[in-house]
Amino acid sequence: MPATTPPPTPSTPLAGAADAAAPGPATPPSEHPVLSAKDLQVAYRTGKDTRVRALRGVSFDLYPETSLALVGESGCGKTTLGLALLRLLPTLGEITGGSITFTGEDGRRRDVTTMSAGQLRRWRWSEAAMVFQGAQNAFNPVLTIGQQMADTLRDHAPGRIGRREILERSGEALRSVRLEPRRVLGSYPHELSGGMKQRALIATGLLLRPRLLVLDEPTTALDILTQRTVIDLLAELREEFRFAMIFISHDLALAAELADRVVTMYAGKVIETGTTQDIFSAPKHPYTSKLINAVPPVRGDLPELASIPGAPPSLATLPPGCAFAPRCELATDACRAEEPELITLTSRPGDMTHAAACLHHEQVHHERKVIARA
Known part of the structure; x- marks a missing residue:
C-alpha cells in the first residue's frame, strides 16, 4: 500500500469541515472516491429575502463498491442531502456552497454542481440513480410500469435505443429483482403490491447499471416480511452489480445490516461518522448513542428503552453552540457557547476513520460500555 500522510492526533480537529467528515478510503488511497461531497451547503427559500440553511457544510467520501447509511431523525437533512447529490432539489431549494465530485468508470472526475441540464440528464440514471421514498408516489399512476421504464431508457441511455432492446x-x-416481466411490464402501479412496487422501483434505478445508487427510505411503509425481502435483495444486487450505495434511513437495524459506514446527521450537519462496527459498538456522540438506545435488540434480554427528550431544533432558529445541547444531559456552558468541530478520534488504515463533533466524546463512550454490561 502506498505511503500515506500520518493521521492527526485524536485531540486535534481536522483542517476544516470538508476534510473533517471525509472518511479514509476503503480501497487503496490511490483510488478516487466514486462520490465526494465537500462542505456542501443547501438552503431553501422561505420568503422573498429569507432562506433556511438545510445543509451546513456536509462532507463525506464514498468509495467504489461500498455502502454508506445516512441516519437521524426526520428533519435532520438526510433526504435533502440525497436529492442534492443528484441535483434533484425542489424549486425552492438550491446548493449555495461546496462541491460534489463524481468519478466515472473511465476515471474522469466531474463536479455535479456545475453540470448543465443536458449533462445532468445524461449522467442521471446512466451513472448515478435514485430510488425515491414511497414507490406509490414515485410511479406515475396513469402509465404502466413498462411505459415508465421505457421512458427512463429513452431519456437517459446513451444513443438511440429501439423497442426490442x-x-x-x-x-x-425486473428479473434481477425477482419479478416476472410478463406480469409487471403491462401493470399499472396500483395493480402491484407494496413490495412489488418497491422492487420495480429498484429495477428502474438499475436499468442502466449505474455506478452509484441512492435509496431514500427503501423499506418505508412495508410490512416486516417484505422489508426482509427488500433488504436481502439489496445485498444480493450490490454484490452482483458492484455499485456503490447510499441509503437514507431512520431504521438503525437496516443501517447495521447493509452499511459499511454510517453518517449520523443532526440539524443539517454531520455529527458523527465511522465504520458500522465503530458506530454501533462505541458511539462517540450522545445523539448517536441515544438513537441506538431507542432501538430494541434482536436477541438477548430486552433492556429499558429510552426515547430522546425534546425535538430537533428549527433550522430557521438554531440555538447557539451545539444544536443538540438543549436535549443533551452532558451539555455544558462550553457546548452552548460554540458549535463543536468534527474531530478525528480514531484513524486506522483503510476506510476506518471515526470522527465526532462532541466535546464529551470520552464520556459518551464510557456510558455506552456501562450500558452494554448492564
Missing part, C-alpha cells in the same frame, strides 16, 4: 433491458432488470 427496451423490452430486453426492462425484462432483465
Whole structure:
C-alpha cells in the first residue's frame, strides 16, 4: 500500500469541515472516491429575502463498491442531502456552497454542481440513480410500469435505443429483482403490491447499471416480511452489480445490516461518522448513542428503552453552540457557547476513520460500555 500522510492526533480537529467528515478510503488511497461531497451547503427559500440553511457544510467520501447509511431523525437533512447529490432539489431549494465530485468508470472526475441540464440528464440514471421514498408516489399512476421504464431508457441511455432492446433491458432488470416481466411490464402501479412496487422501483434505478445508487427510505411503509425481502435483495444486487450505495434511513437495524459506514446527521450537519462496527459498538456522540438506545435488540434480554427528550431544533432558529445541547444531559456552558468541530478520534488504515463533533466524546463512550454490561 502506498505511503500515506500520518493521521492527526485524536485531540486535534481536522483542517476544516470538508476534510473533517471525509472518511479514509476503503480501497487503496490511490483510488478516487466514486462520490465526494465537500462542505456542501443547501438552503431553501422561505420568503422573498429569507432562506433556511438545510445543509451546513456536509462532507463525506464514498468509495467504489461500498455502502454508506445516512441516519437521524426526520428533519435532520438526510433526504435533502440525497436529492442534492443528484441535483434533484425542489424549486425552492438550491446548493449555495461546496462541491460534489463524481468519478466515472473511465476515471474522469466531474463536479455535479456545475453540470448543465443536458449533462445532468445524461449522467442521471446512466451513472448515478435514485430510488425515491414511497414507490406509490414515485410511479406515475396513469402509465404502466413498462411505459415508465421505457421512458427512463429513452431519456437517459446513451444513443438511440429501439423497442426490442427496451423490452430486453426492462425484462432483465425486473428479473434481477425477482419479478416476472410478463406480469409487471403491462401493470399499472396500483395493480402491484407494496413490495412489488418497491422492487420495480429498484429495477428502474438499475436499468442502466449505474455506478452509484441512492435509496431514500427503501423499506418505508412495508410490512416486516417484505422489508426482509427488500433488504436481502439489496445485498444480493450490490454484490452482483458492484455499485456503490447510499441509503437514507431512520431504521438503525437496516443501517447495521447493509452499511459499511454510517453518517449520523443532526440539524443539517454531520455529527458523527465511522465504520458500522465503530458506530454501533462505541458511539462517540450522545445523539448517536441515544438513537441506538431507542432501538430494541434482536436477541438477548430486552433492556429499558429510552426515547430522546425534546425535538430537533428549527433550522430557521438554531440555538447557539451545539444544536443538540438543549436535549443533551452532558451539555455544558462550553457546548452552548460554540458549535463543536468534527474531530478525528480514531484513524486506522483503510476506510476506518471515526470522527465526532462532541466535546464529551470520552464520556459518551464510557456510558455506552456501562450500558452494554448492564
